[in-house]
Amino acid sequence: MEEEVRTMMYWNSGGWIWMIFMSLLWIVLIGLIVWAVVRLTQQPSRHDDARGGGPAPRETPEEIADRRFASGEIDADTYTAIHERLARRRASQHR
Structure with a gap:
C-alpha cells in the first residue's frame, strides 16, 4: 500500500x-x-526600396524640383531658375 x-x-x-x-x-x-x-501581413515601409531590402535612394535636387513643380508648390519661373542654378553648380564642380 x-x-x-x-x-x-x-x-x-x-x-x-x-x-x-x-x-x-x-x-x-x-x-x-x-x-x-x-x-506576413505587414505593409512594407515607405523607406524600403522596390526590392524589399534597404532604404529608398535619396532624391536628387532635380527630382525634388520636379516633384515640387508637379505638385504646384513652385511656379515655372522658380522651377527654371532652380534647374539653371543646379546646372551651373554641377558644371563648376566638374572643372
Missing part, C-alpha cells in the same frame, strides 16, 4: 510538470503563429 501511495504521489507531481510544459508549449506556438501572421 505504501508503494501504491508513493507511485500516486510521483505521478501527481509529474502531471503538474507535464501540464506546465504543455501550457508553455501552447503559449510559444500561439506566439509564433501571431508573429508569423503579423510579419
Whole structure:
C-alpha cells in the first residue's frame, strides 16, 4: 500500500510538470503563429526600396524640383531658375 501511495504521489507531481510544459508549449506556438501572421501581413515601409531590402535612394535636387513643380508648390519661373542654378553648380564642380 505504501508503494501504491508513493507511485500516486510521483505521478501527481509529474502531471503538474507535464501540464506546465504543455501550457508553455501552447503559449510559444500561439506566439509564433501571431508573429508569423503579423510579419506576413505587414505593409512594407515607405523607406524600403522596390526590392524589399534597404532604404529608398535619396532624391536628387532635380527630382525634388520636379516633384515640387508637379505638385504646384513652385511656379515655372522658380522651377527654371532652380534647374539653371543646379546646372551651373554641377558644371563648376566638374572643372
